[in-house]
Amino acid sequence: MARKVIYGQSGNPAEVVSVVEVDAPGPPGAGQVLVRVHAFPIHIGDLLAIQGPYPSQTAYLTPGLEATGIVEAVGPDTPVAPRVTAGARVSFFPHPGAWSEYVLVPAEFVVPVSDDVPDSIAAQMLINPITVLMLRRELEKHATVGYNGVFLQTAAGSNVGRLLSAVAQFHAIQHINIVRSDAGAETLRARYPGVPVVSTAQPTWKEEIREHIGARPVPAAVDPVGGALAGDLLRLLSPGGTLIIYGVLAKEPIPVHAGDLLGTSLGLRGLIVTRWAEIVPAEQRAHDMATAAQLIARGAAEAFDVAAQYGIDDIAQAVEHAVRPGKTTGMVLVTIP
Numbered sequence: 001m002a003r004k005v006i007y008g009q010s011g012n013p014a015e016v017v018s019v020v021e022v023d024a025p026g027p028p029g030a031g032q033v034l035v036r037v038h039a040f041p042i043h044i045g046d047l048l049a050i051q052g053p054y055p056s057q058t059a060y061l062t063p064g065l066e067a068t069g070i071v072e073a074v075g076p077d078t079p080v081a082p083r084v085t086a087g088a089r090v091s092f093f094p095h096p097g098a099w100s101e102y103v104l105v106p107a108e109f110v111v112p113v114s115d116d117v118p119d120s121i122a123a124q125m126l127i128n129p130i131t132v133l134m135l136r137r138e139l140e141k142h143a144t145v146g147y148n149g150v151f152l153q154t155a156a157g158s159n160v161g162r163l164l165s166a167v168a169q170f171h172a173i174q175h176i177n178i179v180r181s182d183a184g185a186e187t188l189r190a191r192y193p194g195v196p197v198v199s200t201a202q203p204t205w206k207e208e209i210r211e212h213i214g215a216r217p218v219p220a221a222v223d224p225v226g227g228a229l230a231g232d233l234l235r236l237l238s239p240g241g242t243l244i245i246y247g248v249l250a251k252e253p254i255p256v257h258a259g260d261l262l263g264t265s266l267g268l269r270g271l272i273v274t275r276w277a278e279i280v281p282a283e284q285r286a287h288d289m290a291t292a293a294q295l296i297a298r299g300a301a302e303a304f305d306v307a308a309q310y311g312i313d314d315i316a317q318a319v320e321h322a323v324r325p326g327k328t329t330g331m332v333l334v335t336i337p
């Protein structure tokens with residue numbers, strides 16, 4: 001038997017998720033790897049999917065796209081990444097239904113995990129790093145990024161935000177971090193000395209940003225919040241700039257008048273990691289997965305904090321914790337002992 005998390009209808013994740021025992025899957029077929037999952041992260045995107053538009057589903061669904069564990073078996077004639085053999089530690093993404101004790105994963109989405117990487121990092125080593133790579137590629141469509149251009153990023157204290165800041169600092173890409181509280185700003189300043197941080201709790205935050213920008217161009221802003229904040233960001237961009245939206249933390253819509261975009265040729269762009277396997281060619285995907293592992297190896301590991309860890313039987317508490325305002329920085333992880 002094997003445990004997995006399910007939900008039968010959309011709604012508040014803490015109320016609709018439960019854990020059931022099911023038959024363990026059979027042996028892997030060609031092209032598949034059977035993984036015994038040891039830990040998975042709770043992403044805000046997982047929770048949005050649970051809250052999503054299926055009020056009366058006909059089938060129970062299992063959330064999650066990423067996890068870490070041990071290879072139980074590799075399917076016959078299955079090409080795998082080096083070191084992906086029975087007994088090896090691996091992580092995988094994307095595989096719908098990752099919040100399960102056993103999963104049959106397409107081999108191309110399975111990567112080995114180094115011995116020195118703990119499960120707490122291995123469990124979150126693909127979605128956020130790949131999101132950051134996608135954001136970086138989007139940013140670098142602007143010629144001034146990495147030179148005199150400065151990009152803005154909101155919710156900069158988030159797991160994704162800290163990682164993007166670490167990557168940008170490593171590559172000397174100038175940016176300004178924006179958070180919603182003074183306490184969050186203090187924490188981020190201490191973590192990334194040299195990167196300006198502005199708190200929107202201060203009524204003068206837009207003037208502060210303009211002061212930091214000085215005469216430099218602002219080719220892009222990276223924003224998982226949306227709403228009124230996104231409208232403000234548009235007005236801080238240079239002509240030809242792009243607002244890259246990658247989350248929906250604000251409840252209200254973005255107030256954009258067509259004229260806001262017209263005269264200065266601004267662009268609005270949505271970006272989501274769930275489309276990565278669809279839009280990125282296989283060779284580039286393999287490179288992205290290797291880069292995710294390198295990020296950890298070269299010291300970005302400090303951007304993979306853990307806010308809390310729960311056993312799978314406490315899944316309701318875990319999903320509630322993941323969206324608690326002002327939660328301790330880091331990912332909420334769930335283990336399957």
Ligand SMILES: NC(=O)c1ccc[n+]([C@@H]2O[C@H](COP(=O)([O-])OP(=O)(O)OC[C@H]3O[C@@H](n4cnc5c(N)ncnc54)[C@H](OP(=O)(O)O)[C@@H]3O)[C@@H](O)[C@H]2O)c1
Nearest residue numbers: 044131155157158159160224246247249271272273325326
């Ligand atoms: N598009 C994609 O493919 C993709 C992939 C991964 C993540 N994401 C998105 O990226 C965002 C961050 O995810 P994460 O896992 O890194 O989050 P996280 O570590 O849980 O952090 C969430 C952050 O958002 C801030 N926040 C929450 N609501 C806010 C609001 N209304 N206005 C301003 N700030 C707000 C919180 O600030 P406090 O500390 O002040 O509470 C916190 O710093 C989420 O929106 C997530 O859905 C998107």
